[in-house]
Amino acid sequence: MDTSYLLLGIGVAGLSSILSRALPFIFLSRFANAPLLHFLGKQLPGAILIILVVYSLQDLSVINSNFELVNSANGWPLLVASLTVVLLHFWRRNTLLSILLGTGTYMFLIQYCL
Amino acid sequence: MSSLNWQQSFIKTLPVMLGYIPLGIAFGVLSVQMGFPWWLAPVSSIAIYSGASQFLILSLFASGASLSAIFIAVFLLSTRHIFYGLSLLSRYKDAGRKKPYLIYALTDETYSLLTSSPDRDTDFKITILNHSWWFSGSVIGVVIGSLINFDSSGMEFALTALFIVLTIELYSNNKALKPLVTGLVCALLALLFLPSQHLLLAAISAASIVILFEYVRAKNGH
Numbered sequence: 001m002d003t004s005y006l007l008l009g010i011g012v013a014g015l016s017s018i019l020s021r022a023l024p025f026i027f028l029s030r031f032a033n034a035p036l037l038h039f040l041g042k043q044l045p046g047a048i049l050i051i052l053v054v055y056s057l058q059d060l061s062v063i064n065s066n067f068e069l070v071n072s073a074n075g076w077p078l079l080v081a082s083l084t085v086v087l088l089h090f091w092r093r094n095t096l097l098s099i100l101l102g103t104g105t106y107m108f109l110i111q112y113c114l
Numbered sequence: 115m116s117s118l119n120w121q122q123s124f125i126k127t128l129p130v131m132l133g134y135i136p137l138g139i140a141f142g143v144l145s146v147q148m149g150f151p152w153w154l155a156p157v158s159s160i161a162i163y164s165g166a167s168q169f170l171i172l173s174l175f176a177s178g179a180s181l182s183a184i185f186i187a188v189f190l191l192s193t194r195h196i197f198y199g200l201s202l203l204s205r206y207k208d209a210g211r212k213k214p215y216l217i218y219a220l221t222d223e224t225y226s227l228l229t230s231s232p233d234r235d236t237d238f239k240i241t242i243l244n245h246s247w248w249f250s251g252s253v254i255g256v257v258i259g260s261l262i263n264f265d266s267s268g269m270e271f272a273l274t275a276l277f278i279v280l281t282i283e284l285y286s287n288n289k290a291l292k293p294l295v296t297g298l299v300c301a302l303l304a305l306l307f308l309p310s311q312h313l314l315l316a317a318i319s320a321a322s323i324v325i326l327f328e329y330v331r332a333k334n335g336h
Contacts, residue, residue, distance in 0.1 A: 003151070005175075006150065006151070006154060006175060007157075008181055009171060009174070009175055009179075009181060009184050010154070010157055010158050010161050010162065010171070011161065012181045012184050012185045012188075013158070013161075013162050013167060013168075013171050013184050013185070013188045014158075014161035014162045015185070016167075016184075016185045016186075016188040016189040016192065017162045017163065017164050017167055017188055017192050017195075018218055019189065020189055020192035020193055020195040020196060021192070021195045021198075021199060021217050021218060021220050022199070022217050022218075023196050023199065024196055024199035024200045024203060025199055025203065025206070025213075025217050028200070028203055029203065029207075031203070032203040032204045032207045033204065033207075035333075036326075036329055037200065037201075037203050037204060038204060039325070039329045039332075040200050040201050040322070040325065040326075040329075041200075041201040041202070041203070041204055041205065042288070042290070043290070043292070043293045043296075043325045043328070044197060044200065044201040044293070044321070044322065044325060045201055045225075045226075045229035045230070045284060045293070046281070046284055046285065046288070046290055046293030046294050046297060047293040047294070047296050047297030047300070047318075047321040047322075047325065048194075048197065048198070048201075048225070048226075048297065048318055048321070049226055049229075049230070049277060049280055049281045049284055049294075049297070050281050050293075050294050050297035050298050050301065051297045051298075051300065051301040051314065051317045051318055051321065052222060052226065052277045052314075053274070053277045053278055053281055053301075054297075054298065054301035054302065054305060054313075054317070055301065055313055055314050055317075056273060056274040056277055057274060058305055058310055058313060073267075073268070078271075081271055081275070082274065082275075082278060085274075085275045085278045085279060086278060086282070089278070089279050089282050090282065093286075095126075095129065095279050095283065096125065096128055096129065098275065098278075098279050099128075099129040099132070099272055099275040099276055099279055100129075100132075102271065102272075102275040102278075103132060103268070103269060103271050103272040103275055106268045106271040106275075107267070107268035107269060107271070109268075110267060110268045111267060111268060
């Protein structure tokens with residue numbers, strides 16, 4: 001594999017990645033106090049967070065077309081682990097605990113219960 | 115005070131660490147297994163620092179894609195960052211000399227951690243810790259890769275759990291249900307009607323447009 005191709009490729013990808021992150025700051029910094037951007041700053045994070053939740057659970061399929069429980073990493077263990085996180089978090093409100101126990105539950109379920 | 119800040123930041127980034135290190139390891143192992151030189155994974159973890167884009171360039175490199183194709187593909191995959199920046203403009207306004215790095219190293223997970231807490235003092239520390247977890251993961255992946263005999267399958271769920279917890283935290287802080295409903299509806303519609311590689315960008319664009327409309331309506335006194 002040609003080293004200069006790989007290095008240039010990483011450079012170009014890095015540039016592209018930086019550009020996507022910096023564009024609003026380059027062109028819109030003057031408007032940082034604009035009411036519209038304040039509104040977006042208040043409303044967007046919630047919308048984006050729940051979209052990220054759906055995105056990371058997009059392969060969830062608990063029941064197949066024959067109404068049987070799906071025994072796979074994206075089947076019932078994913079639902080059980082997600083519900084564990086939700087319930088645990090409403091109960092104890094401890095971020096680290098919710099995530100560690102939720103992840104532990106998921107790892108246990110897919111490694112030992114499938 | 116400052117070391118207390120580091121300690122708090124460290125604790126806040128632990129869930130991201132649980133997600134980034136295994137994912138970084140996966141990236142490092144894959145990169146070496148695909149026959150790329152050892153430095154490719156760590157260098158791209160510094161220079162690109164985006165999980166999705168880094169996995170993408172491995173396949174682009176493997177197929178010998180042109181530099182312009184790489185540029186466009188990575189940009190399209192990263193367009194969602196534009197929306198993150200939009201909602202962080204005023205938060206980063208007074209960040210001073212740390213601002214370029216805060217922008218450079220903005221990821222899904224860092225954005226989520228920062229926006230779910232009003233405390234700005236730890237923004238930089240959280241950002242650099244997350245970056246270091248990702249870098250460490252890819253280095254570990256390259257160095258010990260296949261030698262790991264611990265079954266870490268399922269550990270990537272930590273990122274899902276993180277997003278769930280942060281959503282609940284954000285809601286209990288601001289009690290704003292509307293953005294959540296907007297986001298959920300957009301995400302489910304995108305999930306139903308679009309191929310998964312477009313889900314994130316399409317849903318975020320749609321939600322932004324809806325929120326923009328709400329702003330215009332509110333401004334016109336409806």
